[in-house]
Amino acid sequence: MKMAIKARSFRDAKAQAKSNPELVWWVFMRLSGTALVLLTLFHLFKNHIATDEAGWDYEAVASSYADWWNKLYLFALLGLGMMHGGNGLRYVIDDATAKNPVARFWMKSIAYTLIGAALVFGLLALIVKIPVPGVG
Amino acid sequence: MYKGREGQWAFFLHRLSGVAILLYLILHTVSIGSTMLGEEVYGAVHKLYELMPFRLGLIGVAGAVAYHAFNGLRIVAMDFTSWGVKYQRQLWYAALVMAALFMLLTLYANLPRLFPDIFTYKTIWGR
Numbered sequence: 542m543k544m545a546i547k548a549r550s551f552r553d554a555k556a557q558a559k560s561n562p563e564l565v566w567w568v569f570m571r572l573s574g575t576a577l578v579l580l581t582l583f584h585l586f587k588n589h590i591a592t593d594e595a596g597w598d599y600e601a602v603a604s605s606y607a608d609w610w611n612k613l614y615l616f617a618l619l620g621l622g623m624m625h626g627g628n629g630l631r632y633v634i635d636d637a638t639a640k641n642p643v644a645r646f647w648m649k650s651i652a653y654t655l656i657g658a659a660l661v662f663g664l665l666a667l668i669v670k671i672p673v674p675g676v677g
Numbered sequence: 678m679y680k681g682r683e684g685q686w687a688f689f690l691h692r693l694s695g696v697a698i699l700l701y702l703i704l705h706t707v708s709i710g711s712t713m714l715g716e717e718v719y720g721a722v723h724k725l726y727e728l729m730p731f732r733l734g735l736i737g738v739a740g741a742v743a744y745h746a747f748n749g750l751r752i753v754a755m756d757f758t759s760w761g762v763k764y765q766r767q768l769w770y771a772a773l774v775m776a777a778l779f780m781l782l783t784l785y786a787n788l789p790r791l792f793p794d795i796f797t798y799k800t801i802w803g804r
């Protein structure tokens with residue numbers, strides 16, 4: 542039994558949703574996904590095409606963190622990416638462990654722990670003041 | 678929902694790319710965020726990024742993100758519009774082309790940086 546909604550329109554999704562949260566997640570995947578198109582592709586363009594990835598040494602990253610608009614951008618990328626990816630992984634685990642509730646429990650526990658830890662780490666990196674060499 | 682041969686491939690690739698990007702996002706957040714632990718720690722982590730297999734892998738990450746993004750837009754179009762359903766097959770090929778173009782652009786920009794002796798052309802972004 543699949544938990545994720547496999548609908549092809551909002552009306553079908555509403556009819557198939559077993560619970561309200563499941564419908565909210567269905568809508569969230571589509572909204573966050575649309576926002577992530579711009580967030581990820583522009584991020585890749587700026588950091589991987591227009592600049593050399595190898596040039597991102599400590600100083601470059603620290604200076605980029607010093608800009609609050611950039612931090613806001615990264616915050617949205619981090620938050621939406623982790624929530625969208627985390628919920629997507631839940632769909633995948635639900636499908637893969639349809640007949641095995643024990644495996645489902647463990648896979649979800651490990652996945653959520655890893656994602657949660659990375660999210661907290663990433664948020665901290667955005668909150669903590671990181672000194673830029675030569676500037677302080 | 679996902680009907681026909683293309684639909685199966687579209688679904689499988691969307692899943693594969695989604696999980697791969699999530700894995701990369703976790704590693705990437707830890708590696709970039711390690712700046713808060715100081716220059717030495719970041720430097721040690723960043724050494725990994727200088728390894729050739731890793732740098733080539735990043736171009737694959739760019740392709741995976743682009744495929745997932747454009748195919749994701751196709752899914753959204755199918756879910757909310759009637760033309761999205763009608764042209765879903767054509768839209769999938771469009772998504773593949775867009776993803777390939779984005780990956781080629783990434784490759785074009787990075788080949789002179791990766792192999793300066795072989796690829797000596799200059800891009801507008803420099804090295």
Ligand code: HEM
Binds near residue numbers: 695
């Ligand atoms: C770039 C823009 C993106 C768009 C347009 C997009 C769109 C979508 C859509 C529409 C779905 C289907 C959701 C459903 O079945 O209800 C989905 C699933 C998924 N997405 Fe994304 N997404 C994007 C970025 C990302 C990112 C950055 C990640 C990872 C961090 C990610 C990971 C996943 C995963 C793991 C799934 C589940 C795949 C499955 O159920 O087969 N996506 N995405």
Ligand code: HEM
Binds near residue numbers: 739
């Ligand atoms: C593969 C090529 C990529 C490169 C070279 C790259 C490079 C960077 C750099 C240099 C930063 C730090 C500062 C800044 O951007 O201003 C950063 C931060 C970040 N990147 Fe990327 N990125 C790449 C791909 C991605 C992808 C595909 C995602 C999302 C799925 C992503 C998500 C993030 C997030 C969330 C942060 C902020 C982390 C934090 O401080 O918590 N990156 N990236």
